[in-house]
Amino acid sequence: MSDVLICEVGPRDGLQNAKHLMPTAAKKRWISALAAAGLREIEVGSFVPAKLIPAMADTAEVVAHARTLSGVKVVALAPNLKGFERAVAAGAHKITFPVSASRRHSESNVRMSPGQMVEEVRRCAASRDPHGPEIEGAVSTAFGCTMQGEVPEDDVVRIAAALAEFCDCVALADTVGYANPAQVRRVFRRVRDEIGDRLEGAHFHNTRGLGLANALAAWDEGVRAFDSSMAGLGGCPFAPGASGNVITEDLVFMFESMGVRTGIDLEKLLAARATLIDGLPQEPVYGHTPLAGLPKGFRAAA
Amino acid sequence: MSDVLICEVGPRDGLQNAKHLMPTAAKKRWISALAAAGLREIEVGSFVPAKLIPAMADTAEVVAHARTLSGVKVVALAPNLKGFERAVAAGAHKITFPVSASRRHSESNVRMSPGQMVEEVRRCAASRDPHGPEIEGAVSTAFGCTMQGEVPEDDVVRIAAALAEFCDCVALADTVGYANPAQVRRVFRRVRDEIGDRLEGAHFHNTRGLGLANALAAWDEGVRAFDSSMAGLGGCPFAPGASGNVITEDLVFMFESMGVRTGIDLEKLLAARATLIDGLPQEPVYGHTPLAGLPKGFRAAA
Numbered sequence: 001m002s003d004v005l006i007c008e009v010g011p012r013d014g015l016q017n018a019k020h021l022m023p024t025a026a027k028k029r030w031i032s033a034l035a036a037a038g039l040r041e042i043e044v045g046s047f048v049p050a051k052l053i054p055a056m057a058d059t060a061e062v063v064a065h066a067r068t069l070s071g072v073k074v075v076a077l078a079p080n081l082k083g084f085e086r087a088v089a090a091g092a093h094k095i096t097f098p099v100s101a102s103r104r105h106s107e108s109n110v111r112m113s114p115g116q117m118v119e120e121v122r123r124c125a126a127s128r129d130p131h132g133p134e135i136e137g138a139v140s141t142a143f144g145c146t147m148q149g150e151v152p153e154d155d156v157v158r159i160a161a162a163l164a165e166f167c168d169c170v171a172l173a174d175t176v177g178y179a180n181p182a183q184v185r186r187v188f189r190r191v192r193d194e195i196g197d198r199l200e201g202a203h204f205h206n207t208r209g210l211g212l213a214n215a216l217a218a219w220d221e222g223v224r225a226f227d228s229s230m231a232g233l234g235g236c237p238f239a240p241g242a243s244g245n246v247i248t249e250d251l252v253f254m255f256e257s258m259g260v261r262t263g264i265d266l267e268k269l270l271a272a273r274a275t276l277i278d279g280l281p282q283e284p285v286y287g288h289t290p291l292a293g294l295p296k297g298f299r300a301a302a
Numbered sequence: 303m304s305d306v307l308i309c310e311v312g313p314r315d316g317l318q319n320a321k322h323l324m325p326t327a328a329k330k331r332w333i334s335a336l337a338a339a340g341l342r343e344i345e346v347g348s349f350v351p352a353k354l355i356p357a358m359a360d361t362a363e364v365v366a367h368a369r370t371l372s373g374v375k376v377v378a379l380a381p382n383l384k385g386f387e388r389a390v391a392a393g394a395h396k397i398t399f400p401v402s403a404s405r406r407h408s409e410s411n412v413r414m415s416p417g418q419m420v421e422e423v424r425r426c427a428a429s430r431d432p433h434g435p436e437i438e439g440a441v442s443t444a445f446g447c448t449m450q451g452e453v454p455e456d457d458v459v460r461i462a463a464a465l466a467e468f469c470d471c472v473a474l475a476d477t478v479g480y481a482n483p484a485q486v487r488r489v490f491r492r493v494r495d496e497i498g499d500r501l502e503g504a505h506f507h508n509t510r511g512l513g514l515a516n517a518l519a520a521w522d523e524g525v526r527a528f529d530s531s532m533a534g535l536g537g538c539p540f541a542p543g544a545s546g547n548v549i550t551e552d553l554v555f556m557f558e559s560m561g562v563r564t565g566i567d568l569e570k571l572l573a574a575r576a577t578l579i580d581g582l583p584q585e586p587v588y589g590h591t592p593l594a595g596l597p598k599g600f601r602a603a604a
Contacts, residue, residue, distance in 0.1 A: 144599075145598075146597075149597070177594065181560060182562075183559075183560075206590065207590060208552060208594050209514060209591060210555075210559075212511060212512055212514065212515040213514040213515045213518045213556060216483050216518055216519065247511065250510060250511035250512070254511075257482035258485070288509060288510045292510050295448075295480045296446075297452050
């Protein structure tokens, strides 16, 4: 029973931006520990060319492992049709396509304009088997871009609406940590007005410390699915300055202390950090709640 | 022109908990730099026995300096009648009394029960000259206590109501970083229902990373005055585990990016960190916005 879905994206968004490689066996242990803590959706990797992002070279094997974990929806990122075909072959339950609302970021990231990328996702969706995986269109740089600066809200709404025509769900991502709570409320409301419940997820970075405040703002707007990354790993290698996903431990603590059930066992979640640290000992880890511990007399949401 | 008042408490809450002493001259430079950045309320020190907190021994001299800065409301903390008399003599414009809602914290901190402390503040208020300083009653550990655990909301409301009888304004403080946004909304609403506009300030710590989310929640409830500390210095030496005030730089960035005018110049604020670091070079400093910088094309609220 849960009131909010936390999708752990550390094995993808975190590791693809880490300075060191986590061995495949360690990834599997970490993902197993996350599942044991109650994570029900885990983005385990990305089907990008291994030459571009060596950390994601073992994604097919990691997907195969994650599929053995009962009750876990296994998510993988695909940047194009080729990645989509590999993700389908690997057996991902859900495939997420980032579609940047910033033309400059899109061209730098996937060498396609936002409109071309929408068409690429449309082709993937059209090629899909009726029993194939769920498809998510994630509007990235939806709140600003380190290359372009401001991203017009009209562009975000238009791309989200286009994706909603053929994606099972749409997410909005603050890829570079530019979002503020007022903007989050405004943009989520505008997109919700346009595509209704097809709008599902929110993906925030903590670059300027506003990650949890933005999550709260999205929650207030009815968002019930959030990406986050254990220990705040993450960023985007093609968007300079985009550091640190929202920290899963702090996000879960926030919701649970508010009485919002995440379905995640906080003690087990904090314990799972050890498997991350074992697998990537050189990488800095973040998190306020892990450092401070749970409050005296803390009770999880019930 | 501003929509929200940020009270910088670093020179008091930050320095009293720092591991090293900032020389008096450096304090003055830092406070001047804060004023130059647009801070209009600064809590510059605490009139506690110098033996207990050596970092506050020079508070009278620091108050005298701060009084020379045009347009700055100079705030000092007093824990009792003796401290109040010293604060009045020094010329503080506003004197804040912490009244802990946690019996255990109160007894450990000031060797008085919460009720005895309310009476102490009442005596101070009664002894006040009609042209004397403003008096604030700050309900501390209002959202939980590291010693006692849960602090009943009824206790918070009762103490706030008692203080409102003779204080110019009342604040609620999450002294140890236990608060969550749902609780913040609930408790501020309850206290507002009881004492109306006499309820003014919110003081949050970032111990579990929820500082800005709690500030946003309080803002939503109509709170328009917030304490914060440059570089996230701070805590409470008598409440173990109470680390880090909300970071001024990130709080100002949040509000300004939301279109809420703080009256503070963010560039000058970020530059003012240098005076803090010069004065206390051994102390760790925090802040996401200072590390990441302002977003490309960022515009302050206008």
